[in-house]
Amino acid sequence: MKYHSTRGNAPILTFDEVLLAGLARDGGLYLPESWPSFSAKEIRSFAGMRYPDLAFHIVRPFVGDCIPEEDLKALIDDAYADFGHAAVAPLKQLDSDLWLMELFHGPTLAFKDFALQLLGRLFDYVLTRRGERVTIVGATSGDTGSAAIEACRDRSQIDIFILHPQGRVSEVQRRQMTTVQAANVYNIALDGTFDDCQDAVKAMFNDGAFRDRVSLSAVNSINWARIMAQIVYYFAAGVALGAPDRPIGFSVPTGNFGNVFAAYAAGRMGLPVSQLVVGSNRNDILTRFFETGSMDMLPVEASLSPSMDIQVSSNFERLLFDLLDQDGAAVAETLSSFRATGRFALAPERLQRAQRLFDGYRLDDETTLAEIARLQRETGEVIDPHSAIGIAAARVKRRADVPVMIAMATAHPAKFPDAVERACGIRPALPANLSDLYEREERLSTLPNDLNQLMSFVESNRWPSNQGAAVSSERSA
Numbered sequence: 001m002k003y004h005s006t007r008g009n010a011p012i013l014t015f016d017e018v019l020l021a022g023l024a025r026d027g028g029l030y031l032p033e034s035w036p037s038f039s040a041k042e043i044r045s046f047a048g049m050r051y052p053d054l055a056f057h058i059v060r061p062f063v064g065d066c067i068p069e070e071d072l073k074a075l076i077d078d079a080y081a082d083f084g085h086a087a088v089a090p091l092k093q094l095d096s097d098l099w100l101m102e103l104f105h106g107p108t109l110a111f112k113d114f115a116l117q118l119l120g121r122l123f124d125y126v127l128t129r130r131g132e133r134v135t136i137v138g139a140t141s142g143d144t145g146s147a148a149i150e151a152c153r154d155r156s157q158i159d160i161f162i163l164h165p166q167g168r169v170s171e172v173q174r175r176q177m178t179t180v181q182a183a184n185v186y187n188i189a190l191d192g193t194f195d196d197c198q199d200a201v202k203a204m205f206n207d208g209a210f211r212d213r214v215s216l217s218a219v220n221s222i223n224w225a226r227i228m229a230q231i232v233y234y235f236a237a238g239v240a241l242g243a244p245d246r247p248i249g250f251s252v253p254t255g256n257f258g259n260v261f262a263a264y265a266a267g268r269m270g271l272p273v274s275q276l277v278v279g280s281n282r283n284d285i286l287t288r289f290f291e292t293g294s295m296d297m298l299p300v301e302a303s304l305s306p307s308m309d310i311q312v313s314s315n316f317e318r319l320l321f322d323l324l325d326q327d328g329a330a331v332a333e334t335l336s337s338f339r340a341t342g343r344f345a346l347a348p349e350r351l352q353r354a355q356r357l358f359d360g361y362r363l364d365d366e367t368t369l370a371e372i373a374r375l376q377r378e379t380g381e382v383i384d385p386h387s388a389i390g391i392a393a394a395r396v397k398r399r400a401d402v403p404v405m406i407a408m409a410t411a412h413p414a415k416f417p418d419a420v421e422r423a424c425g426i427r428p429a430l431p432a433n434l435s436d437l438y439e440r441e442e443r444l445s446t447l448p449n450d451l452n453q454l455m456s457f458v459e460s461n462r463w464p465s466n467q468g469a470a471v472s473s474e475r476s477a
Ligand SMILES: *Cc1c(COP(=O)(O)O)cnc(C)c1O
Pocket: 110, 111, 112, 143, 221, 253, 254, 255, 256, 257, 258, 259, 260, 307, 308, 386, 410, 411
């Protein structure tokens, strides 16, 4: 399997190269040159498979001969072994035609664990074979940081530094990051805002000498391997509810467009996906786009579903590539004018093509709270604000010819206890394996918003500077 860039002007890469590169050199995102595709008979045979076995079938063609099958199998088994539900991604029926897929049984209680648990292991495996190491640096406003830390903890070829704005993430979110006791994990509470954290990370990547000295890397949401891992649960949901013999619709609460793009990819691979509903909060740029064909950037506003407080959905570029008939130059031109003017529009016939599959729906905070309350009242299910948006969008937008709609539950309600309690009067409890989160010891370093101090902190703590006696034994594997 070979990968090309959405902007058509970067080297063609193999899977392991794409994994480590993240962003393409022309600024584009990598996609497989052709989609592996499964016959109806093969898809039928996926029904009832253990989740990691299904994952192996879906992932194998993307990895190609970069990783021997036995090793790939072991990495996948290990990635999903610690999920808190035997089904890994269980389904719940909410209504005669509406189901919920729970994607929050991973170690940090959000769907990002599905991709990052595998990504951390793939990184470590590929780096070990190449005899290389990386330093991962990232900024988080709360959710992504903990999933990245859990994915990279104790990996022998990785040091990870995550910056969060001091005092500006919730206590659950902070503790999920700072209570991880692993020698290669560094939490930095920056005296500044989330934008300051992001700017600092960007500045480190832009400093070529520093970047090379510490082998800087990232596990951000544009990494192809994250999308790849997310395709699996769409197949799992589809075959459980009648695919390939009956069409399936999905409703996905969306921010960077990565999760819903994985559903689209499952469709390209043979799953009969007949509708995709994109749920948004008041930051509704995608909903407006699917209604009008015009992408118009507005300022980001805070909402009760903070992981969707996004205006520029980086993974949308992957869909745009198809909508523009895989013309890399046209993608590059469209996005550079979007950067310059905050706006672009799609020709009507291309919009119609997108609308054949996609619908958008927005909920404000008020209606999000109402949906949490309604679902709790009618079914007893307590859901988080992101998942509520997906469910409400599924109800409103399901087309008459889509017999089964599956809404993706992207976070555990206990990650957003204040909003949930406000909506339905119930304060959701953390699952048993995290119930002592508030008693665990925290480890973090508070640093001023000063690039030089940040860079020297990274440089003096990363391998090999951190090879103390206690550490080296853990790292010898
Ligand atoms: C990241 C996240 C989203 C948005 O997912 P995208 O892949 O960026 O569209 C939705 N809900 C939750 C809980 C998240 O953490």
